[in-house]
Amino acid sequence: MRPSSALVLAFAASTLAQDQIPLVDKVKGWFAQATAAVTSAVPAAASSPVASGRAKVAETIQHPLTLENWKETLTVDPSASTPTTQEWLVYITGGNATCFGFCGNATKAWNASLPFLAAKPNAPKFAVIDCDAEPLLCNSWSVGPPSLYYFQIPKPLADQSAPAATVRYQPLNRTSTTVDTFKKLVLDNDFEKVEPYEGYFHPFNGELQQYGLALPLAYVMWGFSKMPSWLPMILISFMSRTFM
Structure with missing residues (x-):
């Protein structure tokens, strides 16, 4: 395949990837962002003590992961005797940019369940x-919220x-x-019914991680x-006319 063709396909793939989010969700997300902008000047009502308490509990028992610390965090207790396996449950969330403002419900449920x-x-x-x-960590794992x-x-x-x-991914x-x-x-072990993921984006053993390609691709x-959603299509049109 010629380099020009590969580049065109890359732009097309990126456009399709953006379109995986339903249009209705996009419109709702834009409306949510606009509403947030309008109401940001109004003092927010005090959150309930129960919700605040659950958020505090979540903060104390879960570790925030970043691009810099995730490999050092997702490990096994060094004092544990071998052979042993450490289980980690990672909740993936987002805000307006990656979840269009719709992760609040799932995050409240997560905090309450902890x-x-x-x-x-x-x-x-x-x-x-x-x-x-x-965003780079989520892209290097190819995961989205929630x-x-x-x-x-x-x-x-x-x-x-x-x-x-062994990793299992559940949207x-x-x-x-x-x-x-x-x-x-977790408690009823329904996670055991989820097929383990063994693809290219496996955080530990995937080919992209092994060959150092996960971060550049991210x-x-x-x-x-x-x-902007319109820019790839303009570039594809321009390049198609140039090479035809």
Whole structure:
């Protein structure tokens, strides 16, 4: 394939990727952003003590993940004897930029469910990624909010060898996710029914991570996401006329 053709396909793929979000959601998202802008000058009502308490609990028992710290955070307790496996449950959220303002319901349910999940015998550790704040990390994993990543990370043996980490990815519904959704996945072990992910974007063992391509590709995807939706089509049209 000629370089020009490959570039055209790249632009087309980025355009299609942007169009995976339904038009209705986009319109609602734009309306939500406009409403937020109008009401930002009005003092917000005090949040309920229950909601504030749940948010505080969430802050104390979950680890914020960033592009710089996720590899050091998603590990096994060094004091644990081998062989052992550490479970991590990572909640992926976002704001207006990556979730069009529709992650609030799922995030409230996640915060409310954490005390129940943490009370489970041999409970997993918890972490959170805000894709608005960490777009490169989300792009390098090829994940979007709201969703959950369930990691089972084995501790390396004395010779530093270890089985591959098992990961399961579960997208969440923006409007219908409740506390029971998380209870069923974690407490009722419904996560075990989810097929483990073994593709190119596997955070630990995927080919993109192994060959150092995940972050460069994340930059490319991030750059495409910043383009106006009409720009790729204009470039494709211009390049098609140039090379025809």
